[in-house]
Amino acid sequence: QLQLQESGPGLVKPSETLSLTCTVSGGSISRSSYYWGWIRQPPGMGLEWIGSMYYRGSTYYNPSLKSRVTISVDRSKNQFSLKLNSVTAADTAVYYCARHIVGTTGGVDYWGQGTLVTVSS
């Protein structure tokens, strides 16, 4: 059974960089056709896709966040990571890592449990 687990600081100061890692177990992030991504949810609000990495390594970002986001991979550890720089209070949210498909059958079928990141001084 595939499992995803987010890790990283729960508190980040304004203007600094938010860094999270997703560790995948029970399957390889190099498995064909899948995307590995980040989705966030501000308290009491809806879901926003941040960006994803295709299994081959190419990355795709939400245009609204593109200038501040980097997603990278460490295949030796079966992990992928998120960096969001110049954070403000508006970036306070639960951050989920997830696996998904694009343009073919299936949705976001595996999610991490989510981790709350608060931006505050």
Added chain:
Amino acid sequence: DIQMTQSPSSLSASVGDRVTITCQASQDISNYLHWYQQKPGKAPKLLIYDASNLETGVPSRFSGSGSGTDFTFTISSLQPEDIATYYCQQCDNLPLTFGGGTKVEIK
């Protein structure tokens, strides 16, 4: 970007009632429309993929239909454990986009 318009934003129904939620895409997304259930403090859970396919283990009272731009999600007989927020989402193209959510409560 493909915009997803979901309605209603909330609803209150009695146990045993039929509940229907609609989702409209701003352009044709074929059947790459998925429905999720999110309970408080939990990650969303995929219930229906490709508009009408039930994910393994999901009760048959949940169903979905539609294609192109208009989609419907139905709970045939609302149960107390169905209290949650439901989201539609398109995976036809990036950026992935979600509907605004429908909060389902018991009357």
